[in-house]
Amino acid sequence: MNAPHPSIQPTALPFDINTLPQGMYIGGQWRAASSGQHIDVVDPSTEQVIATVPDATIGDANAAVEAAAAAAPAWRNTAPRQRSEILRRCFTLMTERADMLAALISLENGKALRDARAEVAYAAEFFRWNAEEAVRITGEFGTAPSGSNRIIVDYVPIGICVLITPWNFPAAMATRKIAPALAAGCTVVLKPASETPLTAYALAALYEEAGVPAGVVNVLTTSDPGPVTAAMLADPRVRKLSFTGSTQVGRTLLAEAAKSVVSCAMELGGNAPFLVFDDANLEAALDGAMIAKMRNAGEACTAANRIYVQAGIHDAFAKGLAQRMAALKVGPGVQTTTECGPMITHKAVQKIHRLVQDAVERGAQVLSGGVIPDGKGYFYPPTVLTNVSTDALMAHEEIFGPVAPIRRFDTEEEAIALANDTEYGLAAYIYTGDTGRGMRVAAAIESGMIALNRGLVSDPAAPFGGVKQSGLGREGGQHHGIAEFMESKYIATTF
Numbered sequence: 044m045n046a047p048h049p050s051i052q053p054t055a056l057p058f059d060i061n062t063l064p065q066g067m068y069i070g071g072q073w074r075a076a077s078s079g080q081h082i083d084v085v086d087p088s089t090e091q092v093i094a095t096v097p098d099a100t101i102g103d104a105n106a107a108v109e110a111a112a113a114a115a116p117a118w119r120n121t122a123p124r125q126r127s128e129i130l131r132r133c134f135t136l137m138t139e140r141a142d143m144l145a146a147l148i149s150l151e152n153g154k155a156l157r158d159a160r161a162e163v164a165y166a167a168e169f170f171r172w173n174a175e176e177a178v179r180i181t182g183e184f185g186t187a188p189s190g191s192n193r194i195i196v197d198y199v200p201i202g203i204c205v206l207i208t209p210w211n212f213p214a215a216m217a218t219r220k221i222a223p224a225l226a227a228g229c230t231v232v233l234k235p236a237s238e239t240p241l242t243a244y245a246l247a248a249l250y251e252e253a254g255v256p257a258g259v260v261n262v263l264t265t266s267d268p269g270p271v272t273a274a275m276l277a278d279p280r281v282r283k284l285s286f287t288g289s290t291q292v293g294r295t296l297l298a299e300a301a302k303s304v305v306s307c308a309m310e311l312g313g314n315a316p317f318l319v320f321d322d323a324n325l326e327a328a329l330d331g332a333m334i335a336k337m338r339n340a341g342e343a344c345t346a347a348n349r350i351y352v353q354a355g356i357h358d359a360f361a362k363g364l365a366q367r368m369a370a371l372k373v374g375p376g377v378q379t380t381t382e383c384g385p386m387i388t389h390k391a392v393q394k395i396h397r398l399v400q401d402a403v404e405r406g407a408q409v410l411s412g413g414v415i416p417d418g419k420g421y422f423y424p425p426t427v428l429t430n431v432s433t434d435a436l437m438a439h440e441e442i443f444g445p446v447a448p449i450r451r452f453d454t455e456e457e458a459i460a461l462a463n464d465t466e467y468g469l470a471a472y473i474y475t476g477d478t479g480r481g482m483r484v485a486a487a488i489e490s491g492m493i494a495l496n497r498g499l500v501s502d503p504a505a506p507f508g509g510v511k512q513s514g515l516g517r518e519g520g521q522h523h524g525i526a527e528f529m530e531s532k533y534i535a536t537t538f
């Protein structure tokens with residue numbers, strides 16, 4: 044039997060959807076796709092089409108690269124202080140319009156408003172951080188070991204950048220790329236996910252208002268991303284591909300970029316372990332698990348995907364997590380009381396349910412959730428499973444939903460082996476009362492980012508990225524984020 048459908052109540056949006064920008068943003072102009080075709084944007088809470096956006100062709104993508112190329116010389120020669128101040132204005136405008144942007148993200152993505160507000164703050168912060176970094180790009184100067192010449196190293200903008208982003212953080216995944224690219228002096232073409240393009244276009248209008256010159260940021264949407272991206276990568280002026288999305292698509296794009304030897308930054312999938320040791324503070328571990336699992340309803344690359352709990356604390360932790368998960372209010376993201384919004388698509392719900400059924404067939408017990416509700420909207424209930432087998436599909440694939448699979452372990456060595464038993468290495472979480480153990484386990488886990496007694500790792504001031512098949516390169520951080528968009532140029536000279 045199916046569970047009742049989360050009730051949907053009308054919520055007043057702080058904007059009129061008909062006043063949102065219409066068209067692709069190329070060379071500072073709003074254009075229709077040359078195909079005349081459109082892509083429907085669907086509200087995942089109601090399954091209703093809320094807007095349409097242009098379906099760009101290869102010709103449109105070439106026009107966007109052309110516009111980025113035309114704007115490049117002036118932008119790279121704009122004084123760093125001036126670039127910095129434009130980026131700072133982007134931060135200010137995003138912060139002033141946080142309510143509107145959060146509601147728009149909630150509407151097209153489905154995430155709870157509180158998650159959307161947190162995303163807007165995080166996304167805006169990339170502009171503030173990179174405004175500060177834009178004026179601190181320096182080079183190197185030294186003497187060759189032989190003493191025969193001087194070594195001068197300059198850092199220069201890499202060239203035109205193609206940026207491709209996923210639907211789960213429609214604002215932040217874009218600003219995490221655009222802000223450092225612009226700080227470095229590059230011009231860009233952004234292709235956001237077709238599921239959530241409205242935020243990307245709304246932000247394009249905001250950048251223009253902040254003073255970003257025409258052609259510096261271009262945005263287009265397409266239902267045919269493979270050929271459209273391949274055309275852009277084949278243009279010799281495009282020198283960077285910065286991609287955030289699934290490992291599967293990342294592999295395809297790496298192969299495509301290889302044809303023109305384009306530099307790649309890849310922020311790919313995750314399969315984060317969440318380790319709780321007997322000596323952990325139970326309440327703190329539960330608080331952390333709720334954040335690590337349920338931020339964005341589990342639709343996050345850093346989401347806790349496998350929860351491993353030591354035998355002595357296992358039962359209390361599982362019971363506490365099931366209580367907290369069952370108490371969450373499921374509903375449309377734009378409704379202020381919602382704590383867990385819908386998934387992005389019907390396909391996503393089906394995938395999550397398939398993973399839950401597979402785990403149950405392999406011996407897992409359902410402590411809460413696990414039943415798809417009736418009615419409209421792509422809802423999946425917060426779900427807790429225990430005794431999840433290491434063979435279960437969800438131990439190896441991203442769940443990308445509100446499902447917390449728990450498994451018991453006995454020793455520290457076993458916990459480390461379980462944590463590392465994956466092709467991914469993006470984020471990992473450790474809860475322990477022993478700082479020495481925390482640091483020891485953090486050192487042993489193969490992961491780009493570790494949260495020690497915390498449920499959240501992301502910070503614009505820290506290098507974000509993964510090892511193994513979770514990606515290549517870093518975003519954010521003191522110099523890491525900007526370095527992705529620069530190339531060193533070495534001059535040997537004698538004087």
Ligand code: NAD
Binds near residue numbers: 216469508
């Ligand atoms: P996805 O890989 O399906 O799509 C990502 C983007 O790539 C979208 O814009 C999509 O239109 C585009 N795309 C798809 N096929 C393409 C192709 N052949 N050529 C060019 N572009 C193509 O991923 P998704 O479902 O949108 O997002 C979820 C995935 O993103 C998860 O795996 C998640 O872990 C990952 N992700 C990673 C990070 C990170 O920072 N590491 C952050 C957020 C999401």
